[in-house]
Amino acid sequence: MARFGMVIDTRKCVGCMDCVVACKTENNVPEGYNRDWIVTTVNGKYPTLNLEIQSQRCNHCDNTPCVACCPTGASHIHDVGAVVLVEHNMCIGCKACLAACPYDARFIHPEGYADKCTFCIHRVEKGELPACVAVCPTHCMSFGDLDDPESDVSRLIVSRKNHQLLTEAGTSPRIYYLV
Amino acid sequence: MQELTTTRHNPFIDPFTSVWGWEIPVYLFLGGLVAGLMIITGYFILKGKHKNPDSIVHYVPFLSIIFLTIGMFTLFLDLNHKLFVWRLYTTFQITSPMSWGSWILLLVYPALIANILIDPPQILINTFNVVSKWSRVINSKESFMNNIGFLNIIFGILLGVYTGVLLSTMGARPLWNSSVLWLLFLVSGLSTAAAFGHMVAKDVDEREFLAKSDNIFLISEFVVIILMLVGLMSSSQAHIQSAQLLLGGPFTAPFWVFVVGMGIIVPLFIQLLAVNHKIKHTPVAPLLVITGGLVLRFVIVYAGQFSHYINAHFQ
Amino acid sequence: MNHISRRKFLRISGFTVGAVAAASGIGPVLKGAKRINDKRIKGIQKIPTFCDVCFWKCGAIAYLNDGKLWKIEGNPEDPLSKGRLCPRGTGGIGAHFDPDRLRSPLIRTKARGKEEWKEVTWDEALDYIAVKMNKIKTQYGPEAVALFAHGIGGNFIKHTINAFGSQNFAAPSFSQCRGPRDVGFELTYGEAIGSPERTDIENSKCLVLIGSHLGENMHNSQVQEFAEAVQKDAVIIVVDPRFSVAASKAKYYLPIKPGTDIALLLAWMNVIVKEKLYDVDYVTKYGFGFEQFESEINDYTPEWAYPETGIDPDLIRLTAREMSKNKPSTLIHPGRHTSWYGDDAQRSRAIALINALMGSWGRKGGFFYPTKYSVPDYPYPAYPEFKKPKVDNPDKKYPFASEEITTGIRSATITGNPYPIKGWVVCATNLMNALPDQAETTKAIQNLDLMVVIDVIPSEIAGWADVVLPESVYLERYDDLHSSPFKEKFLGIRQPVVESPNDQKPNWWIAKKLADKLGVGNYFPWKDIEEYLEFRLTKIGSSLDELKKKGIIHGQKVPIFFEEGIEPKFDTPSGKIEFYSTQLQQAGFDPVPKYKKPEQPPPGYFRLLFGRSPVHSFSRTQSNRILMDMMEENEIWVNSDIAQKYGLKNAQHVKLKNQDGVVSNKIKVKVTERIRTDCVYMVHGFGHNSRMLKGAFGKGASDAQLITKYVNDPLMGGTGMNVNFVTFETEV
Known part of the structure; x- marks a missing residue:
């Protein structure tokens, strides 16, 4: 079974938020809510600085506290690519998954259910890339099967130095940031 | 210096998590209180206290079911997708404390009802014909009574433990992610329950017993709090920072003043004097304990959501 | 297209909007929406067009879902976007849904700038404008009406104003933005940089950005190429008082003191010349006045530049050598918004000169020779003879201005010299925010007999208008054909994707209707824009249908670099790259750029x-x-x-x-x-x-x-x- 993940090259990313805008229009994410977002970290003292920009979203973790804590099974791991999804009609809006996510990747949609990045599974199942990946003007994002050693994402992970987010939270996140 | 900025601005998530408002702490408090009351009344039944017509066993179970229902209602109020609440009972999710909790509540209700049926209030007898019949059946055999007492203790413990486990399984919130949180909530539930019993007890011996038990629970609660903080402070950076929310951080004052000071130390002192007959029993100490228990849930729920693996909260 | 019937429920004459615009707006929106609903096509429709959120004009494909505008993506056929729009383009659909949009023509009811209006019909609005314009024409001559416009939408309005008899037109994109750069390069190479910039960033091995914040400015092709250069490990050198996103990608970041760029550039040139780091063959072959140039820059050592710029002399030397190592694929980016300190054309000339030393002009990884799809113009009648010269630059006060100067028109409006300007038509440019010194702009406006704003949103300048005309947003209209000078020839079309929600009209319609009212309707011989576009497209063997379907058609590949066969020719007085500019010298300017200390902020500022x-x-x-x-x-x-x-x-x-x-x-x-x-x-x-x-x-x-x-x-x-x-x- 495929295990979808993303590799994002922070050297190429300029933090333009195109991924965020594309996600909004593709998925009709309501105004004031984000399924993905940009985090900028600056270290150092002017003019000797280091700046890293990350396009962040749900990490579609291998170890999913959000799915584990869901009392109804609404949060689940999808058959295709082990993508973490929420079945809106099963969600009671208890917000346990929001609290359980160390990345704060989830939110309550104005209609009441827990919502988050889907890796654009509706596009991926048609053979397209997620909207954020497809739109990126810097081509800094790659998407694919982490279990396939020949995939772009697998190759990038072995060939470039990279890190994941908050590995100490024990979630085994599937988004890798190249540095 | 590190500058961290995010463009995310999700309601109740940014700048820090606050997805659970007053409803959850109130529910957790009432759940803990009811758990404590079930354990205490169950214990009293096993000890045959129901033979004493003045015993709290005769009226506290009915109050418990009211408290629990209020708690369930606040829990319901918290849900954002209310029309789908029935989904809780079409599945059992073994890894989800909330799923466990919803099924435990289904077991707690029959146990409480059975407990009520030992001496049902007049209003129930008048409303439902079967009540007096069942009450007679229950009272007919001592083994029935023992089973009811036993079940109330078991389900009371389950309920009390669950309110803590619900939070402590959330690895994302370092403050909650403590292996003694269940014990803290259980002991706190017992202490508020004992305080409540102490306040409403009619029988002098029972009152004296409940006050003495409460003192033990309060001391245990204090010890558990210290153990929890020690545990957190000796863990990872994120856990240390979460403990610091209570040790100098924004939640320090409510925690040490209302939970520890007014909720444990002061009532413990008053009750020690009372049980040693230096002063009279008054509702002051029990009310302080109950308030402390409520504030504890608020502090833990709010500070826990605030606690985070990312070491800076976004501005 | 635009049916008159739809207007009837929009006519709320005499109703004062402004503070209560929302209330007046709700009705039309709902009714408008209903009408569009009637002919909704089920499922997904894809309609090619091109973007208008900025001037880059990326090819795009708009998606409708059950007839409702859903999203917009880049057109993979488009050489500018290569199928990927920038965030503004991706969010462009928000322009259609913007609740603050202008909905119907407005005529001012109180003093200018008070933003009190009545909604009127198009006929009323255009009649009002035509009467006033004709009155100005009788009193002061037609040239007393000036046009400010930005972007492709201004083309048709400009045609109307020209037909009316005025050639006074200016865009802030020259004197408030890229003008200095284009003039600086023109003085050096005989050709401007143009838009999109003729920079071959993707092949550049060393990219120098001076104040350019690529990545924060999202000029799509440039950002895409920038990311590619980063990936290819190009050496990036960023000179900026601010640690920009681009600076974070740089191997060398030079935290320059603002306003001292020329000092740095001179020091770089000094090092490059003294250490013979330049492309000797190139300079010998194509350069003019190198010896004079060499002696002019002789004293500008890195040590001289250090106290001015704050940049370590060693770093200046190191970066100069790094540039040289990668020549001729070393691109010192000319920038775009370059109107900074008033010495900007000279600074741009200095940038042009370093590029010349690197031999990057006309070379891969430097500057290419753009090519453009050429489509014959529509055969309009000749414009009436313009009796007076343009108003913006009297007596060639600014001898090297290659386009019209907005602030020149503004000062003529205030002073009446060289002749009075009494009418402004402002199309899709917010002059209040584009021009410096707002007080001067409002002063000029107070001198006008007519002030018209054509725009999609109620910008600040619209607040000062007598008449506001609501334009359809780009997703709701046809526009003129689009062919940019770029690496390859291509031709793009903009076509309506959705209907305008209220009483907004496309600019071609406004221009044609206004021309009719002004009595110059004969300048618009076509019935509607489809006829106009069809006519032009037939001339190149294509058709409106083909363009509507494909969105973009391509021309033949042609060489764009010297290496590919471009003849190195320079349209300068010497026919060469002018290291020493005799035309500048003759006009009394520095023939080689000189540094002047910038004024410093007072304490506490x-x-x-x-x-x-x-x-x-x-x-x-x-x-x-x-x-x-x-x-x-x-x-x-x-x-x-x-x-x-x-x-x-x-x-x-x-x-x-x-x-x-x-x-x-x-x-x-x-x-x-x-x-x-x-x-x-x-x-x-x-x-x-x-x-x-x-x-x-x-x-x-x-x-x-x-x-x-x-x-x-x-x-x-x-x-x-x-x-x-x-x-x-x-x-x-």
């Missing part, structure tokens, strides 16, 4: 710098709800040490007061290490004070408001705007 955000274009997208959601206010960047000194906390609000006592709207402080201690920075385009622009009103501060001072570039009339100083007012 900081130089105000401004730039772009990747999610907004100028001051025209802040009410687009999708883009507003990305960034709804700007921040003032303040160095951490300065913030500490002044007791400023991150995210606190302050007001800014400039050297002339002008106080800004309140703005959030961003305490950061990413900027020098002698300047502050904000993103341009925020701090709207147009009351009709509800979503954006009062959010952030406006740099334009604080730019009360500007320095004219003596060569070409550009307005250097980075010469204002601000201090903090913490009482908010």
Whole structure:
């Protein structure tokens, strides 16, 4: 079974938020809510600085506290690519998954259910890339099967130095940031 | 210096998590209180206290079911997708404390009802014909009574433990992610329950017993709090920072003043004097304990959501 | 297309909008929506068009879902976007849904600038304009009407104004933006940079950015190529007083003192020449006046530049050598918004000269020779003879101005010299925020007999109009054909994707209708724009249908570099690359750029710098709800040490007061290490004070408001705007 993940090259990313805008229009994410977002970290003292920009979203973790804590099974791991999804009609809006996510990747949609990045599974199942990946003007994002050693994402992970987010939270996140 | 900025601005998530408002702490408090009351009344039944017509066993179970229902209602109020609440009972999710909790509540209700049926209030007898019949059946055999007492203790413990486990399984919130949180909530539930019993007890011996038990629970609660903080402070950076929310951080004052000071130390002192007959029993100490228990849930729920693996909260 | 019947429920004559615009708007929107519903096509429709959120004009494909505008993506056939739009383009659909849009023609009911209006019909509005314009014509001559426009939408209006008899037209894109750069390069190579920039960033092995913040400015092709250069490990050198996103990708970051770029450039040239690091063959073959140039720059050592620029001499030498190592694929980027200090054409010339030393002009990884799909013009009748010269640059005061100067028209409007200007037509450019010194702009407006604004949103300048005409947004209209000078020939079409929600009209319709009313309807011999486009497209063997289906057609590949066979020819007086400019010398200017110390801020004041955000274009997208959601206010960047000194906390609000006592709207402080201690920075385009622009009103501060001072570039009339100083007012 495929295990979808993303590799994002922070050297190429300029933090333009195109991924965020594309996600909004593709998925009709309501105004004031984000399924993905940009985090900028600056270290150092002017003019000797280091700046890293990350396009962040749900990490579609291998170890999913959000799915584990869901009392109804609404949060689940999808058959295709082990993508973490929420079945809106099963969600009671208890917000346990929001609290359980160390990345704060989830939110309550104005209609009441827990919502988050889907890796654009509706596009991926048609053979397209997620909207954020497809739109990126810097081509800094790659998407694919982490279990396939020949995939772009697998190759990038072995060939470039990279890190994941908050590995100490024990979630085994599937988004890798190249540095 | 590190500058961290995010463009995310999700309601109740940014700048820090606050997805659970007053409803959850109130529910957790009432759940803990009811758990404590079930354990205490169950214990009293096993000890045959129901033979004493003045015993709290005769009226506290009915109050418990009211408290629990209020708690369930606040829990319901918290849900954002209310029309789908029935989904809780079409599945059992073994890894989800909330799923466990919803099924435990289904077991707690029959146990409480059975407990009520030992001496049902007049209003129930008048409303439902079967009540007096069942009450007679229950009272007919001592083994029935023992089973009811036993079940109330078991389900009371389950309920009390669950309110803590619900939070402590959330690895994302370092403050909650403590292996003694269940014990803290259980002991706190017992202490508020004992305080409540102490306040409403009619029988002098029972009152004296409940006050003495409460003192033990309060001391245990204090010890558990210290153990929890020690545990957190000796863990990872994120856990240390979460403990610091209570040790100098924004939640320090409510925690040490209302939970520890007014909720444990002061009532413990008053009750020690009372049980040693230096002063009279008054509702002051029990009310302080109950308030402390409520504030504890608020502090833990709010500070826990605030606690985070990312070491800076976004501005 | 635009049915008259739809207008009947929009006619609420005499109804005062402004404060109650929402109430008056609800009716038309609902009814309009219903009408579109009637003919909704089920499922997904894809309609090619091109973007209009900025001037880059990327090819795009709009998606409708059950007849409702859903999203917009890049057209993979488009060489500019290569199938990927920038965030503003992706969020462009928000322009269609913007609740603050202009809905119907408005005529002013109170004093100018009070923003009190009545809604009128198009006939009433255009009649009003035509009567006033004809009156101005009789009294002062047709040239007393001037046009300000930006973008492709202005083409048809310009045609109407020309037909009317005025050639007074200017765009802020010249004197407030890229003009100095184009003039500097023209003086050196005989050719301007143009738009899109003729820079081959993707093949560049060493890219030098001087104040250019690629990545924050989202000129799509450039950002894509920039990322590619980063991936290919090109050496990036960034010169900026602010640690920009581009700076974070750089191997060398030069934290320059603002206004001293020419000193750095001279020092670089000094090193390059002294160490013989330049492309000797190239310079010998194509250069003119190299020896004079060499002796002119002889004294500008890195040690000389150090106290001026604050850049370590060793770093200047190191970067000069690094540039040379990668020549000729070393691109010193010419920038785009270059009107900074008033010496900008000379600074751009210095940039042009370093490029010449690297031999990058006409070479891969440097500057290419753009090619353009050429389509014959529509055969219009000749314009009436223009009896007076253009008003903006009397007596060639700015001898090297290659386009018209906006502020020149403005001062003619104020002074009446060389002749009076009594009517302004402003099309899709927010002059209040584009031109420096707002007081001068309002003063000019008060001298007018007619002030017309054609726009999609109620910008600040619309607030000052007598008549406001609501234009359809780009997703609702046809426009002129689009062919940009670029690496390959291509031709794009814009076509309506959805209907305008209210009574908005496309600019071609407005231009044609106005021409009719002015009695010059014979200049629009075509019935509608489809006929116009069909006519032009038939001339190149294509058709409107083909373009509507494909969105973009390509021309033949042609060489664009010397290596590929381009003949190295330079349209300068010497026919060569002019290291020494005799035309500058003859006009009394420095034939080789010289450095002049910039004025320094008084104690307690900081130089105000401004730039772009990747999610907004100028001051025209802040009410687009999708883009507003990305960034709804700007921040003032303040160095951490300065913030500490002044007791400023991150995210606190302050007001800014400039050297002339002008106080800004309140703005959030961003305490950061990413900027020098002698300047502050904000993103341009925020701090709207147009009351009709509800979503954006009062959010952030406006740099334009604080730019009360500007320095004219003596060569070409550009307005250097980075010469204002601000201090903090913490009482908010």
